[in-house]
Amino acid sequence: MTLDLIFFLILALIAVATALGMLLSRNAIYSALFLVLNFVTVAVFYLLLGAPFIAMAQITVYAGAIMVLFLFVIMLLGAENLPEGEVLRWQRPLAGLLAVALAVEATFIFVTRARPAGEVAPPDAAMNTMTSIRDLANVLFNQYLLPFEVTSVLLLVAMIGVIVLIRKERRVFE
């Protein structure tokens, strides 16, 4: 067992444990904090895979911006806990069963059918430097320029949409 594999297994354990913690916490704030830890673990995976820019974007956008927004809304609404009580009793065991089926099926298909190459090489020191970010920018601004521009329009539309959604309706009495 190599050092890489041991490192991978420890990180995978943390990722699955925090995901389960997110799923099973009663309090929504604990769920959000578990999810932050999960996102940071995935960022470390990105570094292991030789994607430093994506790792940093993951930490700043996901663990930073998105989860702060989540925590802000949870605290704004004061909706950490919901009252107990089930409407559909059979739904939870059925969901568990279907989820296990999904996991087995997805793993089976990924491992047996969609396999391009066997191994992921550990990143060497040169991979996590500015050079790889320069290569990424080259591809982004040449091959994927149009999607990049469309993304900016998407963000603008989302911003305007939220403002319209949240704005108080002004009633005019005449």
Add this chain to the structure above:
Amino acid sequence: MVSLNYYIILSAILFTIGALGVLIRRNALIIFMSVELMLNAANLAFVAFSSAIQSLSGQLFVFFVIAVAAAEVAVGLGLIVEIFKAKRSIDVDQMSSLKG
């Protein structure tokens, strides 16, 4: 050397936990977090494949997914705040009427 299969299996497990969260939780915020977890699992598979075939396109797709997720979270949380204002609850079982 870590086999690509391990990354794919981890991604499948994380995706399943996210799907399970959407199915069994009733708090709309937790359901939304589970959706984020599923997006993240797909991103992990993207980067693993991109690293295995030595191509940068997978990483750029992850970049776009992150941007779309940010937009989605802004709109989704805006909707949840509106639903809370109307119903005083974010329990998805309560959202059963057609006319709010």
